[in-house]
Amino acid sequence: MSGHVELRPGAYADSVTLLQVSRAVQGVDGVAAAQVAMATPLNVEVLTQMGFDVPSDATPNDMVVAIRLAVDGSLEAALAGVDAALRDANRRTTEATDVAPHRTTATALRELDGGIVLVSVPGASALVEAMDALDAGRDVMIFSDNVPLPEELALKRCAAERGLLVMGPDCGTAVVGGLGLGFANAVEPGPVGIVAASGTGCQQLLALLSHAEVGVTSALGVGGRDLSTDVRGISTREAMRRLDADPAVELIVVVSKPPAADVADEIRAYAATLGTPVELALLGPGQPDLTAAAEAVLTRLGREVPRWPVTGRVAPATTGRFLRGLFVGGTLCDEAMLVAADALGPVRSNIPLSPDLALGPDLTAAAHTMVDFGDDALTAGRAHPMIDPTLRLDHLARTAADDDTAVVLLDLVLGHGTEPDPGAPLATTVAAIRQPVVIAVVGTDADPQDLDRQVRMLAEAGAEVHLSNAGASRRAIELTEGVR
């Protein structure tokens, strides 16, 4: 049952590449299950759950190859598949020269006199690469999470001294002058400039504004901790300053997960000093949700607020007691909890609104629950769930099998950088769920995944699909209340 497990010390590939390698090996004839991953504690746990025995001396610097064969499978063929997939993954588009690629950001920047740096290495190494960008006088976006707070502060203070912008760490989304970085939706240029301490919050705004045919010039991410009492909005201020200086920007929108109250006041005071009007969309108890914020933006710009689209319709719950939200977007999860807490009472979560509501490591409780699968603790050494949906799909199947589950609330985020067809595996799982399923699909018409097709696929699988996450949350609450 335990299958073949081997360690390859010194071998390394990033988590996204290894995901592709694992998928390729899973497709080899005679392979029942396969995982190729760096042996981080989280991955070892996943492998153990899959029934593999990982040697106890494995370290995060070792690559683990774990294969379980079908009855007629050949280990030799499977391992050949691993090697071929690793080789293919490393093959780059061939260039005219045979010069080896640069090994550090600093040396790559030597030959370039412009441009921006996008860092997505493991968190422990993010500062070093990002500092190379600052040393070369470049702005940097840090997608990496698990970056220690003191390192974030060191980077942002250094950038502030040099008039540079640090987007992140844990910055999922940015649009810089129309260029999407990280997980970004394809948007038209327009009068809005966004500063976002929240990746999926930003994406929700992009999706709603795009639906209302309002363009966005830039959306500058600053990382989820930027408006904390520790960081005090260092990057938020720099991003606001940049947008204020941009003549194309008529309205600045600042969107954030619940910020520290005094820092929110400081940002409000700073906003008052700018020539460009600022709309603050700071989530929190009693504050407007993201959809309301988008509507406020439209109103300030003198545009009409459209009806937010809903596709498909589900009937109220007939069994179970609890609402179960499973999210890939942290801010979407936050928003859903804020909406639900008012109507349903306490919601347990791995990113709880208050510490007493925290979920244990198994992410389950006999209560309303909302889980953010993009949280640092669930992405250490793994790709983000927008790239690797495995963890959420596994958990979704288990949630549906729980008799206490009354209604399932999900999100699906489209855009650059995310899976090419994320709706397909989700639709397959959703089709097998007997409880009502409500999904917020965050995307724009120009996104590479084809928003319409993704929505249709999920609706055909029996889900009710909303563009507004707040709308989806309210609907899910209503369906849950029906059964009570």
Place this chain on the structure above:
Amino acid sequence: MSTAPRHVVTVGADLFADAVEAQATSVTRVDWRPPMPGTESDLARVAADPLRRDANDQALAAMLGVTATLVDVVPASKALDLAPGQFLHAGPPIAWDRASGPLRGALMGGAALEGLVDDPEAAAALFESGSNVSLEPCHHRHTVGPMAGVVTPSMWMFVLEDPATGRRTHCSLNEGLGKVLRYGAYSPDVLTRLRWMRDVLGPLLQRAVRAVRAGGGGVDVTGILTQMLQMGDEAHNRNRAGTLMLLRDLAPAMVTSGMDSADVAESLRFIGGNDHFFLNLAMPACKLALDAARDIDGSTMVVAMARNGTDFGIQVSGTGDEWFVGPAQVADGLYLGGYGPDDANPDIGDSAITETAGVGGFAMATAPAIVRLVGGSVPDALATTRRMHEITLGENPRWTVPVLEFQGVPTGIDVTRVCRTGILPQINTGMAGRVAGVGQVGAGLVNPPAEIFPMALARLAELARVRG
């Protein structure tokens, strides 16, 4: 911000690079790999050190600002105040009990040369007793020595000076290849040659160098290095063009020195027949430049790499005189005659100062003539020099490589980049026989032991932490 960036450098997941390319924007992908095990937090600490960037700029500029002129040739007793019984050696500090065969052989030959013993074999007891003898690294006296690097008071030393500051460095005269003291040989012919160098070559070179200097300037060693790098020398294992240019500069003054013409002819023949003669000028020129970069708080630049045949040590600008030491490795390369890997001693000599300054193995691309000697190919040589740019702070605008479109040689080894990339400095080297008295057994390529770089990094991190 309303215009999109012209270019994006991505480090990490390829997926994001693909997504940028899909938006018709050009991307440079960094081939990132995890750093040396256990170095992440020290790397972050040092990268975040507010002194680091300016300190490294300062260290690199100081080094590149130095020019070296050959201003004199004098015995070590005078140049270095070296007293009878005092011996200098290559590499980090070491005592007789841990000294390798070639270092012991060179010390024994040196003791005989100084008349401390009649027979070199008798010197072993002298060094074991430790009475009236002392060992000290060349580096501690503004000096460098190739291979064993043994310097005794009667040996004549090249004296190099930075005209801007008057700082000086020193190196002994090169004896040639094969059975020579610096490779640990001490047979009678070795000692005979050393005595001739003491009695004839040294005084003649002193007169010639002083005459050239009196005529205005002195021999421009940095200038010769600039030219020889364009002529197929990398200034560590190939110094042929440099040696001939030195002869060009000194020969007239040697001829008119008034010394016996047979001695002059013999000296010209000796220098012309020793392709490595200029090495002993390239090395102190490199040290003179690197010493200017010492002791800058926060700088992560390596200012010395040196081996004593047992240990390989580095010194770093931001950590003062501390040596970070690990076991010297055996070079990989070609062997002379019937010698093989079992006959070779681990890496020895101060000559890795050339690589520390950006030449030698770092300039391999400019010396295709010797790639086979060190067991490589021409593409390997180009790749080596390019790879060294990944671990260095900058380029030397003076010392350029024609085949790489006159790109400057990779200069200023950065401890943090070595730890980040795992790329170790590439050193071209000669190999000494393991047994005292054997001499040279081959030549090849060698790296420092990897662990000394994380050791230096940890110290830099600690100092950064203390500074707050």
